Amino acid sequence: MLETLDLSLSLSKEAYREALDPLQNELHALQIQARNQHVPIIIVYEGWDAAGKGGNIRRLTERLDPRFITVYGIGKPTEEELDHHYLWRFWTKLPCRNEMVIFDRSWYGRVLVERVEGFATTAEWQRAYREINEFERLLHDDGAQLIKFWLHISSEEQLHRFEARMADPTKRWKMTDEDWRNRGKWQQYESAIEEMLERTADPIPWQLIEANDKRWARIKVLRTVVDQLRTRLIPVEPPVVP
Amino acid sequence: MLETLDLSLSLSKEAYREALDPLQNELHALQIQARNQHVPIIIVYEGWDAAGKGGNIRRLTERLDPRFITVYGIGKPTEEELDHHYLWRFWTKLPCRNEMVIFDRSWYGRVLVERVEGFATTAEWQRAYREINEFERLLHDDGAQLIKFWLHISSEEQLHRFEARMADPTKRWKMTDEDWRNRGKWQQYESAIEEMLERTADPIPWQLIEANDKRWARIKVLRTVVDQLRTRLIPVEPPVVP
Amino acid sequence: MLETLDLSLSLSKEAYREALDPLQNELHALQIQARNQHVPIIIVYEGWDAAGKGGNIRRLTERLDPRFITVYGIGKPTEEELDHHYLWRFWTKLPCRNEMVIFDRSWYGRVLVERVEGFATTAEWQRAYREINEFERLLHDDGAQLIKFWLHISSEEQLHRFEARMADPTKRWKMTDEDWRNRGKWQQYESAIEEMLERTADPIPWQLIEANDKRWARIKVLRTVVDQLRTRLIPVEPPVVP
Amino acid sequence: MLETLDLSLSLSKEAYREALDPLQNELHALQIQARNQHVPIIIVYEGWDAAGKGGNIRRLTERLDPRFITVYGIGKPTEEELDHHYLWRFWTKLPCRNEMVIFDRSWYGRVLVERVEGFATTAEWQRAYREINEFERLLHDDGAQLIKFWLHISSEEQLHRFEARMADPTKRWKMTDEDWRNRGKWQQYESAIEEMLERTADPIPWQLIEANDKRWARIKVLRTVVDQLRTRLIPVEPPVVP
Numbered sequence: 007m008l009e010t011l012d013l014s015l016s017l018s019k020e021a022y023r024e025a026l027d028p029l030q031n032e033l034h035a036l037q038i039q040a041r042n043q044h045v046p047i048i049i050v051y052e053g054w055d056a057a058g059k060g061g062n063i064r065r066l067t068e069r070l071d072p073r074f075i076t077v078y079g080i081g082k083p084t085e086e087e088l089d090h091h092y093l094w095r096f097w098t099k100l101p102c103r104n105e106m107v108i109f110d111r112s113w114y115g116r117v118l119v120e121r122v123e124g125f126a127t128t129a130e131w132q133r134a135y136r137e138i139n140e141f142e143r144l145l146h147d148d149g150a151q152l153i154k155f156w157l158h159i160s161s162e163e164q165l166h167r168f169e170a171r172m173a174d175p176t177k178r179w180k181m182t183d184e185d186w187r188n189r190g191k192w193q194q195y196e197s198a199i200e201e202m203l204e205r206t207a208d209p210i211p212w213q214l215i216e217a218n219d220k221r222w223a224r225i226k227v228l229r230t231v232v233d234q235l236r237t238r239l240i241p242v243e244p245p246v247v248p
Numbered sequence: 249m250l251e252t253l254d255l256s257l258s259l260s261k262e263a264y265r266e267a268l269d270p271l272q273n274e275l276h277a278l279q280i281q282a283r284n285q286h287v288p289i290i291i292v293y294e295g296w297d298a299a300g301k302g303g304n305i306r307r308l309t310e311r312l313d314p315r316f317i318t319v320y321g322i323g324k325p326t327e328e329e330l331d332h333h334y335l336w337r338f339w340t341k342l343p344c345r346n347e348m349v350i351f352d353r354s355w356y357g358r359v360l361v362e363r364v365e366g367f368a369t370t371a372e373w374q375r376a377y378r379e380i381n382e383f384e385r386l387l388h389d390d391g392a393q394l395i396k397f398w399l400h401i402s403s404e405e406q407l408h409r410f411e412a413r414m415a416d417p418t419k420r421w422k423m424t425d426e427d428w429r430n431r432g433k434w435q436q437y438e439s440a441i442e443e444m445l446e447r448t449a450d451p452i453p454w455q456l457i458e459a460n461d462k463r464w465a466r467i468k469v470l471r472t473v474v475d476q477l478r479t480r481l482i483p484v485e486p487p488v489v490p
Numbered sequence: 491m492l493e494t495l496d497l498s499l500s501l502s503k504e505a506y507r508e509a510l511d512p513l514q515n516e517l518h519a520l521q522i523q524a525r526n527q528h529v530p531i532i533i534v535y536e537g538w539d540a541a542g543k544g545g546n547i548r549r550l551t552e553r554l555d556p557r558f559i560t561v562y563g564i565g566k567p568t569e570e571e572l573d574h575h576y577l578w579r580f581w582t583k584l585p586c587r588n589e590m591v592i593f594d595r596s597w598y599g600r601v602l603v604e605r606v607e608g609f610a611t612t613a614e615w616q617r618a619y620r621e622i623n624e625f626e627r628l629l630h631d632d633g634a635q636l637i638k639f640w641l642h643i644s645s646e647e648q649l650h651r652f653e654a655r656m657a658d659p660t661k662r663w664k665m666t667d668e669d670w671r672n673r674g675k676w677q678q679y680e681s682a683i684e685e686m687l688e689r690t691a692d693p694i695p696w697q698l699i700e701a702n703d704k705r706w707a708r709i710k711v712l713r714t715v716v717d718q719l720r721t722r723l724i725p726v727e728p729p730v731v732p
Numbered sequence: 733m734l735e736t737l738d739l740s741l742s743l744s745k746e747a748y749r750e751a752l753d754p755l756q757n758e759l760h761a762l763q764i765q766a767r768n769q770h771v772p773i774i775i776v777y778e779g780w781d782a783a784g785k786g787g788n789i790r791r792l793t794e795r796l797d798p799r800f801i802t803v804y805g806i807g808k809p810t811e812e813e814l815d816h817h818y819l820w821r822f823w824t825k826l827p828c829r830n831e832m833v834i835f836d837r838s839w840y841g842r843v844l845v846e847r848v849e850g851f852a853t854t855a856e857w858q859r860a861y862r863e864i865n866e867f868e869r870l871l872h873d874d875g876a877q878l879i880k881f882w883l884h885i886s887s888e889e890q891l892h893r894f895e896a897r898m899a900d901p902t903k904r905w906k907m908t909d910e911d912w913r914n915r916g917k918w919q920q921y922e923s924a925i926e927e928m929l930e931r932t933a934d935p936i937p938w939q940l941i942e943a944n945d946k947r948w949a950r951i952k953v954l955r956t957v958v959d960q961l962r963t964r965l966i967p968v969e970p971p972v973v974p
Binding site for chain 3: 284302305306309310311313314315316317318319320321350352421
């Protein structure tokens with residue numbers, strides 16, 4: 007699936023700036039509509055390390071009303087989280103019907119990092135596909151708008167970004183040995199990703215984002231969210247001028 | 249299914265007293281073992297109004313270490329709970345791996361009271377069977393010991409208990425008009441219950457409890473919990489005497 | 491303060507049995523009244539290791555309706571708890587106005603174990619007296635019934651109980667090296683306790699319990715809770731017999 | 733206190749645009765420093781209806797990393813919140829040591845709307861001053877950076893904004909009868925505000941913001957937050973170039 011992505015897709019600065027503003031404004035309007043129509047929004051970001059999730063999320067949220075958004079960065083589980091089923095930490099973070107929740111990494115950790123690093127047993131990550139599909143179906147049937155992104159970059163692009171981070175004293179703190187270790191297992195992760203994309207596409211399809219160019223990725227994500235919400239929500243009647 | 253129950257089953261006071269103490273003691277020992285073996289315990293009580301759930305629960309818990317048990321009485325959902333999927337309020341109450349949680353009424357409200365009273369749409373309560381089965385499968389696969397009871401009484405016995413409560417000034421507060429209204433829909437509830445018992449028996453089977461006699465019901469519940477835990481847990485080695 | 495306690499106070503088995511039942515029954519009645527009158531109940535147990543808190547709590551709770559009680563065993567804080575002010579973990583556990591919450595150890599850990607073991611700085615545990623007094627005043631002013639117990643045993647009695655635990659294969663797991671290390675600091679703990687009792691007696695006074703005899707301690711705790719609730723709650727009118 | 737504010741202060745569009753960008757960038761840098769130095773940040777927005785809190789907050793947050801910020805819009809309490817002390821809902825929302833939390837309205841509701849509208853008894857709102865001061869002292873002593881703003885507009889400016897909202901079909905939904913009713917009690921609110929500003933200035937002083945001009949108010953808030961964080965945090969060493 008990932009092979010078919012054209013990672014050379016990109017946007018010029020001008021095209022980016024021109025597209026950004028109207029999309030952010032429309033998303034702001036849609037956020038208000040979603041609240042009024044009681045449609046909770048759940049957005050999942052997954053992607054390679056250094057795929058640009060953080061900056062992408064910021065462009066998605068910066069124009070929105072922050073009182074109705076929560077962004078969760080999902081890292082190593084706490085003791086209390088480990089003491090429950092892995093979906094527990096996500097259930098407790100689900101939005102009310104007037105909110106938007108964004109997960110920067112998510113329950114898919116079960117079939118990615120936990121699988122590859124051996125934190126979950128084979129039986130555990132294998133049954134996770136079904137558990138996840140049922141979880142997403144339940145959210146969908148309950149009226150939530152769930153959108154999930156895979157931000158894809160090439161191995162060369164990741165190397166390039168890692169090296170740039172190391173060279174920049176203000177960003178070096180972002181890099182850990184773990185990043186390099188994970189990078190060393192690129193192929194194992196790749197096949198875990200492919201299996202994930204295949205086995206968790208129903209009922210909620212994956213949105214694949216070519217992310218070698220950050221501008222392209224940001225606009226594509228924004229446009230996808232705007233399109234899905236526009237399709238889903240009941241249009242607001244234009245005010246009648248008497 | 250319910251027709252086959254023999255509601256005349258009963259225990260004398262003496263038989264009850266003789267049985268109660270050793271079962272409570274064994275359950276206390278099993279509670280400690282379950283904690284040491286990291287087996288969370290989830291017990292669901294469902295049953296007709298006035299079936300004796302409260303008193304039954306007290307006999308189950310009174311000898312146990314209260315620091316590791318929580319009993320939730322599940323009533324009308326709060327605004328915040330209504331603002332989420334109906335399983336959300338139960339996910340947030342799931343036990344840690346050293347705890348026991350008892351639900352006095354549970355997620356089955358979706359296919360009982362919410363169905364009969366029209367608080368859930370037909371589509372909602374119909375898809376709930378699958379959601380509940382998947383939820384329980386997930387808990388079971390994750391290592392929880394989940395036991396669910398239906399406490400059954402006859403319509404005559406319920407009437408008898410309602411009248412006794414009305415006659416007792418210290419218990420009259422327990423009775424509301426709603427209790428009488430619900431009683432008026434006995435047959436609708438009965439067919440909802442039958443359908444529930446049939447469609448949610450897999451993977452976790454229902455334990456049907458003849459509850460016209462409270463003593464019988466208490467001992468049968470206690471014995472069922474003890475049996476299931478004894479089967480499930482690894483026996484503690486007797487201490488070696490040198 | 492502790493010196494004045496007469497640790498030889500004790501109850502015979504018969505006197506204990508005779509006292510236990512009516513007190514438990516009265517407490518059950520008072521629990522229902524407190525719920526109806528919307529008085530939340532908060533009970534704090536502090537005391538030496540092996541002072542008998544667990545067993546004491548069980549006698550307090552076993553006759554009560556478990557749906558309206560939660561018992562929290564307070565141990566080492568989790569990462570998330572450490573990431574907040576030490577009172578945070580207690581605020582999140584405060585009862586609703588129809589509940590009773592029992593803390594088996596509590597916020598007093600700040601001026602006891604955290605002080606003696608150096609987990610809190612001197613500035614931190616010193617300002618804790620004021621923080622705690624203000625916290626308790628706030629709960630009291632808000633209508634909660636807050637009762638706090640210090641279960642006191644002699645150093646000899648503790649040694650005796652530690653040795654008995656070590657000798658009993660079913661209880662040996664309860665003993666850790668830490669218990670022995672703490673015991674080695676008896677005097678440091680003693681002066682921390684004395685300072686705590688003195689500086690946190692207002693607005694909520696401490697209830698000192700002579701606990702060398704477990705039966706005495708259980709009955710005294712029960713009686714104290716019953717007395718305080720009886721004084722506090724509005725008596726229920728006896729039913730009018732026409 | 734409020735009389736001394738010069739509500740004619742304003743910023744031109746150009747001056748605003750010039751000031752905004754560098755302040756937002758510096759705040760972003762300070763956010764990262766605060767996280768690294770484990771300084772939780774708590775920002776309280778209070779102000780008249782239509783004082784521009786929402787838009788002000790958005791300018792404060794839009795450049796920041798949304799994974800470490802939560803903005804809470806505080807409205808009518810839920811049933812569960814009413815079932816606890818009024819500070820409970822804020823305690824449960826306090827930040828971890830790497831987070832920033834923004835309250836759009838806050839615990840000061842107790843001495844403003846709840847006082848004026850009679851939702852709290854006189855005894856309740858009067859003792860709230862002390863409770864709030866002790867709460868803020870505790871947060872401050874615990875290392876949190878707490879900043880609280882009062883956004884002030886004139887009665888004429890509020891009327892002007894209310895009318896503009898009514899005239900704009902996309903904003904009319906924001907206006908309720910309650911807004912007009914509250915406006916009718918301007919003087920009662922004014923004296924409640926004055927008393928609040930006076931009695932809760934220690935240990936955390938109020939930051940008064942002239943908000944008749946939104947641009948002025950946004951820049952003043954941003955500058956205040958930047959100044960306080962810059963003073964508080966340990967400067968990051970410039971990277972040593974070998």
